[in-house]
Amino acid sequence: MAEAIHWTGGTLALLGALLTVAGAAGALRFPDVYTRIHAASLTDTGGATLMMLGLGLLAGLSLVTLKLALAWLFIMLTSPTAAHALANAAHGSGLRPQIGLWRIVPAQAEDGDQTDDGDGA
Amino acid sequence: MLAAAAAALMAAMALMLIRALLGPSPYDRMLAANSFGTKTVLFIGLAGFLFGRPDFLDLAIAYALINFVATIALMKVVRYRSLQASLSVHRGPGEAGGG
Numbered sequence: 001m002a003e004a005i006h007w008t009g010g011t012l013a014l015l016g017a018l019l020t021v022a023g024a025a026g027a028l029r030f031p032d033v034y035t036r037i038h039a040a041s042l043t044d045t046g047g048a049t050l051m052m053l054g055l056g057l058l059a060g061l062s063l064v065t066l067k068l069a070l071a072w073l074f075i076m077l078t079s080p081t082a083a084h085a086l087a088n089a090a091h092g093s094g095l096r097p098q099i100g101l102w103r104i105v106p107a108q109a110e111d112g113d114q115t116d117d118g119d120g121a
Numbered sequence: 122m123l124a125a126a127a128a129a130l131m132a133a134m135a136l137m138l139i140r141a142l143l144g145p146s147p148y149d150r151m152l153a154a155n156s157f158g159t160k161t162v163l164f165i166g167l168a169g170f171l172f173g174r175p176d177f178l179d180l181a182i183a184y185a186l187i188n189f190v191a192t193i194a195l196m197k198v199v200r201y202r203s204l205q206a207s208l209s210v211h212r213g214p215g216e217a218g219g220g
Contacts, residue, residue, distance in 0.1 A: 010122030013167065017129035020160060024136035027156060033148050036140070040156040051126070051163050055170055058123075067178040071166060071185055075159060078189035082155050089196050090148040 005057055012054030020047035032098040033090050041083035048075045123171050130164045147199045151192060158188030 023043025027036045052072040056065050134157055141153035162185045169177030198204055 007122075010126075014122055014126045014129070016163070017126035017133070017167075020163065021129050021133040021136070024133035024140075024156070024160075027152065028136050028140050033146055033152070036149060037152055040137075040152055044156055044159045048159065048163055051167065055166060058170060059175060064175040064178060067175075067182065068166070071162060071178060071182045074182060074185040074189075075162065078185065079155075079159055082189055082192045083152075085193060085196055086148060086152055086155070089200055090146070093148070093200065095146060095148065 009054040009057030012057065013051050014054075016047040016050030016052075016054060019043050019050060023047065033095055034087060034097050037083050037087050037090075041079055044079050045076060048072060048079070123167060127164065127167050127171060130160055130167065134160045134164070151195050151199065154195065155188065155192040158184065158191070162188065 020043055023039050023046075026039030026043070030036045030039055049072065052068045056068045059065050059068065137153045137157045137160065141150050141157065144150045144153055162181045165177050165181040165184060169175045169181070194204065197206070
């Protein structure tokens, strides 16, 4: 039983790390700020959940589990908040989401609104 | 297995570092910094288990808090060009007409 819990915890931690790698690859490969924010923030919370679950299984029931739960709670509270604030700031600065090959232009575009993320997409 | 997870986390942090160096807009760099911080929290917790000293989790919790505050402060500096700007008076460049 202890062996099974040990292996399950290790597998969960490894799965969380792999999910984090997938999110980092998405943040590196996606074409737009918003898609990058989407990839990174979703996989951060998911990977943190899986990894804290796995480490909690490895630790057993003790003070360590409480600390793991606290760290998980902080990540769960702050990561979506930071992602939302980041997307809000990017939208407020004039960056428009890219859909397909085109970029959305507001109906009455201001003259000074030349902001582009410049990756030539 | 924990060592493999730590290696995967290191790879993810390297990818995020590449995005922070490349990232065309400041928001890409801020996203990379924030995500790098979250991965660092996970890595510190994992390193505690790897070295057999789970006390590292205290550092992980403190790092999670610092990471969030640093991201918000960075966003404020990029948006208002100052840390001293009053949030209620000044407006960002793109929301002059907003309520």
